[in-house]
Amino acid sequence: NAGVMQNPRHLVRRRGQEARLRCSPMKGHSHVYWYRQLPEEGLKFMVYLQKENIIDESGMPKERFSAEFPKEGPSILRIQQVVRGDSAAYFCASSPGGDSYNSPLHFGNGTRLTVT
Amino acid sequence: GQNIDQPTEMTATEGAIVQINCTYQTSGFNGLFWYQQHAGEAPTFLSYNVLDGLEEKGRFSSFLSRSKGYSYLLLKELQMKDSASYLCAGPGGGNKLTFGTGTQLKVEL
Numbered sequence: 001n002a003g004v005m006q007n008p009r010h011l012v013r014r015r016g017q018e019a020r021l022r023c024s025p026m027k028g029h030s031h032v033y034w035y036r037q038l039p040e041e042g043l044k045f046m047v048y049l050q051k052e053n054i055i056d057e058s059g060m061p062k063e064r065f066s067a068e069f070p071k072e073g074p075s076i077l078r079i080q081q082v083v084r085g086d087s088a089a090y091f092c093a094s095s096p097g098g099d100s101y102n103s104p105l106h107f108g109n110g111t112r113l114t115v116t
Numbered sequence: 117g118q119n120i121d122q123p124t125e126m127t128a129t130e131g132a133i134v135q136i137n138c139t140y141q142t143s144g145f146n147g148l149f150w151y152q153q154h155a156g157e158a159p160t161f162l163s164y165n166v167l168d169g170l171e172e173k174g175r176f177s178s179f180l181s182r183s184k185g186y187s188y189l190l191l192k193e194l195q196m197k198d199s200a201s202y203l204c205a206g207p208g209g210g211n212k213l214t215f216g217t218g219t220q221l222k223v224e225l
Contacts, residue, residue, distance in 0.1 A: 004158075033212065042217040043159070045208060056212060091158065104149065105213065107158040 002027065005074075006092050006108035013082050013115050021077040021111045025094030032075045033105060034067060037089045049075060082115045089113075120216035122204050127222045128194055136189045136219045138204030149213065150178050150189045151203040159203060162189070191221075199223045 005024040013019050025032050031050055035043040045059040049069040060067065064082075069075040079086055089112050093105035120140045128134040140148070147166035151159040165171055165180035165187060177190040189202055201218040208214030 035215075040217075042203065042215040043205075045212040045214070048211055059212070104161040104164060107160070109158045 004029075004092055004094050004106050004108035006090075006111050008111060009109060011111055011113050013113065015083060015115060016081050019079040019082050019086070019113055019115075021079075021090050021092075021113070022074045023077070023092030023094075023108060024074040025092075026106050029094035029096050029106070031095045031097065032069050033093045033095075034075075034077050035091045035093065037091060037110070039088075043091060046077075079113075082113075084115050087113055087115045120204055120206060120214060122202075122216040122219045124217070125220040125222070127224060128191075130194055130196060130223055130225055132194050133190065133192050134194060134221065136191070136202050136204075136221065138187045138189070138216060140185050140187070140204070140206050146207045148178075148180055148187045149205040150187075151205060151215075153201045153203060153218065155200075162202075194223050196223050196225075 004026055007022050011019055033048050034046040036046055037043050047060045047067045048056040049067060051069055052071050064080045066078045089110045091107050091110045093107045095103050095105050097103050122138045147164055149164050150162040152162050153159040162176055163171060163173060163178035165178050168180055168182055170177055170179045175192045180187045191198055199222050201220050203218045204216040205213045
């Protein structure tokens with residue numbers, strides 16, 4: 001049973017380019033969460049999605065960032081016009097139920113974005 | 117809302133016991149999680165406490181006191197591979213988890 005799959009593992013973009021990060025949840029999980037981790041900092045919640053719906057995007061910057069979880073295919077976190085401050089590790093997690101605090105989140109290995 | 121505090125780093129000796137503390141302020145508490153994260157890897161689930169008391173799971177145990185807003189992770193018979201960051205996490209409102217900044221544990225010979 002494959003775990004949460006994220007790709008790419010490493011992504012390098014120049015300032016102004018777009019970054020697309022992909023996440024396939026664990027089999028049987030329909031709830032996806034995206035977190036960002038800066039060096040020496042904790043995981044910061046960005047967005048929570050179910051299939052075709054954004055449930056909570058309170059942690060997502062209002063500009064340049066968007067997320068989707070289509071009916072078919074992986075969840076996508078999209079960052080437009082990247083800046084150096086976007087450099088971070090982006091982790092995706094999935095769960096079978098909607099309450100992340102009642103069932104453990106399963107994390108992918110993350111995508112390390114470097115903006116040059 | 118919730119604030120989670122834990123020490124930034126700790127050092128311990130192989131074979132010893134170490135306790136990593138976590139304090140939190142929360143409304144609508146629904147349990148406290150501990151995750152382990154090795155450098156460059158995914159956080160992995162260690163434990164979940166929703167009731168007061170100690171939960172033991174092999175070499176790792178986790179304790180919770182809801183009235184004191186306090187939890188700890190206890191690691192026994194430390195091994196070099198236990199060197200990692202240990203993240204305390206609790207409900208951040210709604211369905212998201214709020215993580216502490218993590219405690220970087222270094223196990224030495």
